[in-house]
Structure formats: structure tokens, C-alpha cells
Amino acid sequence: SQQGEEDPQALSIQEGENATMNCSYKTSINNLQWYRQNSGRGLVHLILIRSNEREKHSGRLRVTLDTSKKSSSLLITASRAADTASYFCATDELSFGAGTTVTVRA
Amino acid sequence: DAGVIQSPRHEVTEMGQEVTLRCKPISGHNSLFWYRQTMMRGLELLIYFNNNVPIDDSGMPEDRFSAKMPNASFSTLKIQPSEPRDSAVYFCASTPLGGTEAFFGQGTRLTVV
Numbered sequence: 001s002q003q004g005e006e007d008p009q010a011l012s013i014q015e016g017e018n019a020t021m022n023c024s025y026k027t028s029i030n031n032l033q034w035y036r037q038n039s040g041r042g043l044v045h046l047i048l049i050r051s052n053e054r055e056k057h058s059g060r061l062r063v064t065l066d067t068s069k070k071s072s073s074l075l076i077t078a079s080r081a082a083d084t085a086s087y088f089c090a091t092d093e094l095s096f097g098a099g100t101t102v103t104v105r106a
Numbered sequence: 107d108a109g110v111i112q113s114p115r116h117e118v119t120e121m122g123q124e125v126t127l128r129c130k131p132i133s134g135h136n137s138l139f140w141y142r143q144t145m146m147r148g149l150e151l152l153i154y155f156n157n158n159v160p161i162d163d164s165g166m167p168e169d170r171f172s173a174k175m176p177n178a179s180f181s182t183l184k185i186q187p188s189e190p191r192d193s194a195v196y197f198c199a200s201t202p203l204g205g206t207e208a209f210f211g212q213g214t215r216l217t218v219v
Contacts, residue, residue, distance in 0.1 A: 033206065033207065042197055045207045093151070094151065094154070096149040
């Protein structure tokens with residue numbers, strides 16, 4: 001299965017701190033995506049990184065991809081209370097892991 | 107576009123009853139996905155369609171589950187008969203032709219009592 005697996009399962013940080021979460025997958029991919037899910041809502045696409053890219057930025061988000069290790073990381077810089085959500089990675093087949101729940105404390 | 111529309115938003119039904127969940131993908135999107143989300147299992151891919159044709163239904167848990175896509179603008183997920191362990195939030199998502207970004211609906215929260 002290409003399913004992505006995120007870790008840690010949960011993360012609690014202070015507002016203004018950075019949050020880093022990781023995703024590992026099993027087989028070769030064409031691209032990897034990160035999504036956010038606010039409580040009680042559907043998932044929202046954040047960023048896509050292609051297999052030939054190593055790093056990508058979007059606002060306060062930074063994604064890295066290491067295809068040799070079959071892993072990706074999502075960094076949220078200068079976190080805000082509104083970043084409190086669950087974050088998921090997905091590979092080509094749009095199969096998701098269990099997600100990382102991030103809580104940003106005011 | 108209004109986005110992916112799911113109905114109903116909430117459904118409470120008794121064990122043994124038939125449940126039908128509905129999804130209207132974004133106009134012009136050609137792939138549609140059904141997911142189930144629970145605390146125990148996370149977000150599970152149940153089935154996906156390409157151009158209205160089921161491509162992979164290996165995630166459908168049992169024969170009690172069935173999904174159809176009679177046309178490009180409508181899909182249903184049916185559970186018959188329903189059981190308490192089917193209680194979950196069911197999401198539908200669609201992707202555009204040649205695209206990879208999935209657009210999710212708001213979900214249907216199903217409670218089977």
C-alpha cells in the first residue's frame with residue numbers, strides 16, 4: 001500500500017513555536033500531498049510536492065521530501081491558534097494515514 | 107462552484123435499516139472517492155471512481171456496503187443492513203481531470219443505534 005503514515009500522533013505547542021510532523025510511505029510515488037482537517041470538517045489541501053522536488057514553501061508551511069528514505073516532513077512556522085487541526089499526508093492513491101493532531105496553546 | 111456537496115449532514119438510524127449517503131462532486135471533476143473516518147481506524151478509503159466507473163473497491167468493508175455513480179454529478183454509498191459499528195463520518199471527495207488535489211465534502215455523520 002502507498003498509504004502515508006504520520007508521526008507523531010499528537011503534538012502540543014505554544015503559539016509562536018514551530019510544529020514539525022513527519023510522513024513515511026512504502027512504495028515509489030509521483031507526488032505527496034499534505035492536508036489539514038479542522039474539527040468536524042472535511043480535509044483541505046495544503047501543499048503538493050513532486051517526487052523530483054526536495055523542498056517546497058507555501059506561506060508559513062515548509063514541506064520536504066526525501067525519496068531515498070520514503071519520508072516527508074511538514075513544518076508550520078510561527079504557529080497560531082488557528083493552526084490547531086489534524087494534518088494528513090497522502091500519496092498518489094489518495095490513501096491517508098491516521099494523521100497528526102496539532103494543538104496550539106495560546 | 108459550491109464544492110463537493112454531501113447529504114445528509116447527519117443521519118441517525120436503527121440497526122438493520124438501509125442507509126443511503128449522497129454526494130455531488132464538483133462539476134467537471136472526473137474522479138470521486140468515498141472515505142470513512144473513525145477514531146479507531148482513521149480515514150479509510152472505501153472506493154473510488156474514475157469517469158463514473160468503480161476502479162478500486164478493495165476498501166469496502168463488507169457486502170453490506172455498495173456504491174454507485176450513475177452519472178458524473180452524483181454518487182451514492184449504501185449500507186444495507188446497517189450495524190452500530192458502521193457509525194462514523196463518511197466523506198466524499200473529487201479530483202479534476204489530470205489533477206491530484208482532492209476536494210472534500212463536509213461529511214455525513216452516521217450514527218447507527
